[in-house]
Amino acid sequence: RNVLSLSNHPFIVKLDCAFQTSSKLFLVLEYCPNGDLSKHLLIEKRFSEKKAKFYLCEVLLALEDLHKRDIIFRDLKPDNVILDEEGHCKLTDFGLSREGISENQYAQSFCGSLAYLAPEMLKKQGHGKAVDWYLLGVLFYEMLVGVTPYFALKKEDIFNNIENAELKIPDYISKEAAELLRRLLERDPNKRLGGGIKDAQEIKEHPYFKDMDWDKIYKKEIK
Secondary structure: OHHHHOOOOOOEOOEEEEEEOOOOEEEEEOOOOOOEHHHHHHHHOOOOHHHHHHHHHHHHHHHHHHHHOOOEOOOOOHHHEEEOOOOOEEEOOOOOOEOOOOOOOOEOOOOOOHHHOOHHHHOOOOEOOHHHHHHHHHHHHHHHHOOOOOOOOOHHHHHHHHHHOOOOOOOOOOHHHHHHHHHHOOOOOOOOOOOOOOOHHHHHOOHHHOOOOHHHHHOOOOO
């Protein structure tokens, strides 16, 4: 509730009001009728690179806004990216978000969905804003390929793959997108794209986004 009541961003779901009874907290959120990205991935199996890039850019701007307010999202996955009536992204479900994470501060809690855990989360070495950029890489990979990068049927195998397995990128993915994926899915958060003090700006300057007009994206001028 704290995060949403302070948010006013085109790609973060809006909180209309909140109230509580003795046992429950109710959040009344804006209505987004076009489902979430996991629903669309189930239908389409995987997205075209053009479509995945469009969603990637909008989610990137949402995370940038959170990070500027020292908030980490920590639960980025297709289920938590919903689409409004025009098909634009909205981040939702801020139950795992953490406030007060500035430059040299780290969260310690172990949380998130199995296939979407960052290596530093598994190692329990503390995590900062770079955790969201790893998850952005996982989301981008899943949109392009149809499965998460280190998918396995057993929990132990997923954990082992996240920490040790080679990242396999299909040949049909463009060279620039593949390079971006490798940089976002870097296991060392200090070497990860976006892991430095420039945060989101470092990612926006990657060659993959050279044709992007970020102002147009923010204003929802791209259909």
